[in-house]
Amino acid sequence: MNRSPRALRLGMALVAAASLLLSTACSGEAEGSSSTGDVQVGWVPALVWGAWATTPPKVDGVKVELVPFKSSNEILVALSSGSIQMGALGFNNVAASLASSDFPAQFVAGASTNSSIFLARKGSGIDGWGDLKGRKIGAVRGSSQYVHLLTGMSQHGLDLNKDAEFVSLQTPTDLNLALQRGDIDALVTFEPNAVIAVMGGYGVPVPSIQDQLYDGSFAISSGIAARRDFIQNRSQDVQKIVDAYYAECERYAKDKDAWAEEFVKFSPGDPKVIRKALDNIDPYFEMDEQQVRKVAGTLARLGEIPKDTTDALVERLNYDFIAKASGKTAQQLGKAE
Template sequence: MNTIRCLLLAAAVALAASPALAQSVKIKQGMLNVPALSPLYLLPDEAKKQGIEIEMVMFQRFADARTALASGDIQITAFGPQDISLGLGAGAKSMVGVAGVGSGNDCLIVRKGEDIKNWKEVADKRIGIGAGSISWLKFAASVQENGLQYNKLKIVNIVGGGSNYLKALQGKEIDLAVVWHPFCAQAIVDGFGAYPTLDHNRSKTVGGLISVLAVNRPFMEKNPDVVQKLVNAYIGVLEIARKDTARWAKIYAEKAGLPENVAAESIRTTRLDPVMPLESIKRISKFLSDNGVITRDVSGEIAQSYTYDFLAKATGKSPEQLGLKQ
């Protein structure tokens, strides 16, 4: 009888320890309808394979996703490479960058038949911007790098979404829109816009970085194994999208409610890559403080808000290979 009891007890312990029967972890993922981030719509399916249930929470702006992550309302999200610096400047230390997303996505657009071939020509143009966006950051940094004074440019502040930039461009209120996809793609496909020769993604200060994947610090410290599984799943998601760009475009088209040709143009120049260039992020932080976007310089402490531990384990690469000194 004792033998039977021992066998039953052993079986119960084995069942309780079984990964297949273990209770899954439930988290919330912040999400935005941005072309470069659309592969992240696949993250819940990939994470589910590792026992993680994800509830997706949609946001209209990176700033809103940043606030939710900092407060712990969500546990993971992707947002601009400037967002952790902005949060840190305001005293929020609860966000940690764990992976990069890639380059591209931000774009400049002029009216079809027009062009801006070099930075000197910018001085005579009316420029539509949205201060604080990563596209604006790349543009403002490029302006300084090329010997122009930003405060002497003909800046037109555009309020609201990217469609307002296109209306201003069509209405000849501006000559250049400093914007992002899918809005550039819409202008191209609809036949009234063109990409200028000028490219602000080549900024030496900012680089072409689109976004970073970040987690809530208290959640990470309490659940490092879960964060590792999430980063593993994330690397798998990037690989899926890189290998099948048609699927990537279709996902974005469906989620954003856009024609597939607009979605395809939106992702055409985006390069997905998990590398996190820390030196570029430090330069972004310094630029933000130097230009009054944040009240103090956080470039000397920003490294504490990024970790390569999870990404290194997920990829088998060293922190140096993953952007520690880039």
């Protein structure tokens, strides 16, 4: 199968970024061989990753540092280089990287599902899929949101790159500003950015699109990954971190007010707005294998990656740590029979 221009751009970007970080990472970090010392974990300030953000200070006997990044791709590169030991990132980012290189980490817990949200600019007249033809639509290229937009349009006879003008921006904040200014007609984002746009009066939900946004793709979005060498050399520390993460997920499932109050400590915002956004989100730590299997196949079918990496992606699902933390079996957590 020949690589599409999009696949080539994605592969070249990942390789270039990986080379940069690999050249600057110190040898101890790259090897991950230390059995003591600090642990660096990565995240992007997304509301669905709130439990992951508040995990570090709850880990018993291990000093864990939370390191912010702008995107899942940045976390992927940092994990690959060894500059961090664990991180939350999209399954689609790993599926794409596996088409051309190894990913030296395993997913040890789930982090989000059903998290993409479509919004139209107020007054744009967008009420359904057919109204997207000829419009400027924004997302972060390579993100789960981008894939859901791409597949959703394809399911309805539209090509994102031919029938609309795709606008790729670096961050969800940039997308909100573009929608507010009228630079784009619609976007696909995640919380709390969606509620910020709606409450700000410039973004409106489109139920007919939202209800079918995952058609032809996958609902699962992201997981918590740990480097293989970190798992091998410090498995007890990995377990402590996953235990604390699971406890945070359980806490937030029972108290979303606490989730909102804690999140604004890591990402500035109005707790009332954050609390409203949480009406659309629940903590997620499972790893639905059937959903994960759809990720790479979807990307390959659309020409976003040159080959289907499903087997390699599924091989990186490690249920041992979250099973021990939750007291559930791997099958109860989503592992296929």
